Amino acid sequence: MREFAAELATGTGDPGPYAPFPHRVISRTKETADTTTLVLAPIGGGKGARFSPGQFNMLYAFGVGEAAISMSGDPSEEGTLVHTVRAVGNVSTALSRLKPGDVVGVRGPYGKGWPVDQMRGKDVVVMAGGLGLAPLRPVIYELYSHREDYGRVEIIYGSRSPTELLYYDEIQSWRTRTDTRFQVTVDSADRNWYGDVGVVTQRVPDARFDPARTIALMCGPEIMMKLSAQALEARGIAPSDIWLSMERNMKCAIAQCGHCQFGPYFICRDGPVLPYARIRRFLAVREV
Amino acid sequence: MTSLGDAPIVLTEGTHPFLERFDPKFLAAASANAREMRFETDEYVFREGERAQRFFLILEGKVGLEIEAADRPRLTVQTIGPGEVMGWAWLVHPYHWPVAARALKPTRAIALDTFVLHRYFKLHPDVGYRFVLRLMPVIAKRLDDTRVQLADIHA
Incomplete structure (x- = not known):
């Protein structure tokens, strides 16, 4: 004492x-x-x-x-x-x-982050919904700063409206790059918006990637990730190559309190980034 | 301005993905009064409430579908791009556009005369059936997308 x-x-x-x-x-x-x-x-x-x-x-x-x-x-x-x-x-x-x-x-x-080592040499699809762009921004920096280490890169970002887009100026600059396709879509917009209107899943069918050698990363509301993962799976990407950043109510952050438990996982320790193959059955459960 | 009727066109299977595998006789018939149209940015392709007399096959550009909204300016609720089709109000009574369509960038589209289509389908219901079967997945997909939009997945 x-x-x-x-x-x-x-x-x-x-x-x-x-x-x-x-x-x-x-x-x-x-x-x-x-x-x-x-x-x-x-x-x-x-x-x-x-x-x-x-x-x-x-x-x-x-x-x-x-x-x-x-x-x-x-x-x-x-x-x-x-x-x-x-x-x-x-x-x-x-x-x-x-x-x-x-x-x-x-x-x-x-926590465990995005599988950057596994992404090298492969095509990468990044899908973000709303605030979900924030946890993906570090990996976007990584992709851009080591662009030659990756194959095709497709980034699809959805927001409720143009006024709710994050990092607006930075996105404008990213969208000028010719080595990456950065698509932005919104749920609805006024007459001043000349971009796409619709949901992120609508952009998946014409995204350019080789499904056999693609890693997909996504973050957003669970319903967005679930629907996006299904759309990517329909394009042929294996569930083990689709990675989601999960959000739960974290308290201790060191796997002691159990507040962030999701099925058998503690999101703070085993996630927040987890492969879809490991968690898809829990996403289908109403209360986990 | 819209170049109405500027460029007659002969439709083939390769003209647009929607026309793939349609009977050449139907394509020849549908070519009657079919026009390639160009729209400048902000030009309206059609307006809400107007009679729906054309079926559009988008070749290039982007079109936004707009609705009137309470207490705020008009809202764009969907965009349609190359390879997609636009407008089925000509199949649904009272045959008026329920939304407006505005070009969001220079746009090129083929407009089919729906009077010609109606007349052909009455004479050849099997082709009409195939046409509707081709169109239904587009309608179903737009309905699905609208449901997903309502789920607020970009929160």
């Missing part, structure tokens, strides 16, 4: 797995009416923890609570963390309201 008190007083010793590391908000970008991107840097400097595309951090809004938020920045950039947060509950709303200079707690990175 005396040792523990001494550690507390001096700040020495193992802080334990639940201790957040303070980070400062260095910039804040309003993406849409309810979605904000924060760039964080560790207080005291340093490179910060490296992460794999698809992993997540637990972000702690002091005095409010913690939430699991996917990494949405470039994994090759050191020293900063990028997180895109949609204000839907108390914690995410508090995180969304953070301003440059504010301090936030960070622990992580956690």
